Amino acid sequence: MTGFAFELTHRDGAARRGRMTTPHGIVETPAFMPVGTQGAVKAVTSDELFACGTQIVLANTYHLHVRPGHELIRDLGGLHRFMNWSGPILTDSGGYQVFSMKGQTKLDEDGVTFRSHVDGSLLRLTPESSMEIQSALGSDIAMVLDHCPPLPAAREAVELASARTTRWARRSREAYRGPGVPFGIVQGGTDETLRELSAAELTELDFPGYAIGGVSVGEPPEAIASVARFTAARLPETRPRYLMGVGRPEDLVEAVAGGVDLFDCVMPTRNARNGTLFTAHGRINIKREQYRSDPLPLDSSCSCETCAHYSRAYLRHLFVSNEILASRLNTIHNLAYYMGLMTKLREAVAMGALAAFREAFLAPR
């Protein structure tokens, strides 16, 4: 746990504001992590990530294991150096991707066997090998391999997966040798009894941080908020809580109110590439004809590079003309929007004003 610490600085109801120290710098929480699946947050550089207010990025163990390979990244000085990102990095365990491969995956108690999406070769991931890969990458936060059954699933399946997740978490905890810290992952689907059990079992293993996994797999937003709030309340006060794969701006607001500290999601970056942009006045689909000659910036209240220099008309032109620059300028804006939202949430918690912020944010526009 060298170089890792978490301190809470403010509380507002169930919500918290804190400071997470990692070997590669401090993260003010609640924080959002852009997703750099293949060792790059799509379309943007580290300079732009920093300029948008990004404090920490997520990278995918599965993808980097398959290509270019974790030993190669280790030999080149680790993932931070490889992708030129000097801030903290959290890596997932690879489990989510592997379990999402329908009919390709063979699971046993020791681990999971699957085929590479790149060359079809047979690969195997175990709790120990996932931690070893994440050590080679040099992650600041390594996620344990969990068993996340695709929903809908029978209660027995969720129960078995949850129990296996605990056993795998113990093995991961014992196997991990740094340089960062491991986080456990609570499973249990939407079943509160199972969530409570999973949280208790993992807490006993005393992880430096905890994730709420197995959400954002097709449930309605209310279920995500409810599971997040319920599970967060059953995790140790003094450890960061990370809601995996969530989500929409309104989901973040609800989950922060429920006591969550960390988030990741492809939504801001993927939506950007599809032309869906977040603004203070709601979402914009930039390809719509109504923006054809619109001289305004995307969002007059935004200070990102895109809003500072380009009109909606230009952004629409780039998008309909399939210019690479469209993906890039849109991504910069959406990330700035998400980071701006997290800043506002941190300020609201610090001022004890989260309830008012939440009400205003979720009010119909």
Added chain:
Amino acid sequence: MTGFAFELTHRDGAARRGRMTTPHGIVETPAFMPVGTQGAVKAVTSDELFACGTQIVLANTYHLHVRPGHELIRDLGGLHRFMNWSGPILTDSGGYQVFSMKGQTKLDEDGVTFRSHVDGSLLRLTPESSMEIQSALGSDIAMVLDHCPPLPAAREAVELASARTTRWARRSREAYRGPGVPFGIVQGGTDETLRELSAAELTELDFPGYAIGGVSVGEPPEAIASVARFTAARLPETRPRYLMGVGRPEDLVEAVAGGVDLFDCVMPTRNARNGTLFTAHGRINIKREQYRSDPLPLDSSCSCETCAHYSRAYLRHLFVSNEILASRLNTIHNLAYYMGLMTKLREAVAMGALAAFREAFLAPR
């Protein structure tokens, strides 16, 4: 001709170093213009263009006329503002694109009728309308509409096209109302008699600058160099000379030695997106297996952002993983290479050392 001037500062054999003043700033010549076909140099921003040493960009009249439309750009404050580029812009006439459309084009003495590649609608370009479009865009340098017959062509066809180009140049010169200056275009294929005639006819019209058109349409490099040298020698000393659509680094060196001042080509940007990168030690195809674990920058002698921060191994990983960032980092490097070459050529001319530079540059590696 408000705000436009050209002065020669050095001579070295047929080569020249000069300074071209435009309404949007000064261009040290010889200079290379990156191509921003649709109002964006693919994958990069203006900040990056400046950082690479770009002084002036080219945009395509045909593409911007078809989409989003020149009136729209005019109403939004002109192309400089639309694309957030504060430096000079040269626009082509649209003729090259239109004449490249096989079987789609109907030519008469007054102009040319063609179908939009975007929506198939019937459009028409005349010498006058091309200048009007370029005025609406706000170009610093507007190219006259020329008739560039696809090669190989019979001598009579080249002769007719060349004569029509002169008639159209006269109409363009008379029609153009600013805000920049018009450049004439010498045609004549690879026939020296026709080139000489075309140069003489255009010179009589007293343009602020002259282009050498109808090259880089499939001829061998020696023919390009020869036409450039021959034609440059027949153009007025005191006016800038622009070799359109050329080319490879070695073509630029040869043409500068032959007295050319301005260039444009998609080669650095298109090659970048295809993974072909220019270095001091020759071209690199970044997708090759040999770069898989190569920790070195693309070019140790290059100071661009890409070479400063990323390894060949990372650039290969981005390319084979289809990451958008690959196009971008590769484009930054290739443009820096081209701009660096132009800087070296300007220095060599200023020092009277171009012959030595050329010999060293063209020596087998």
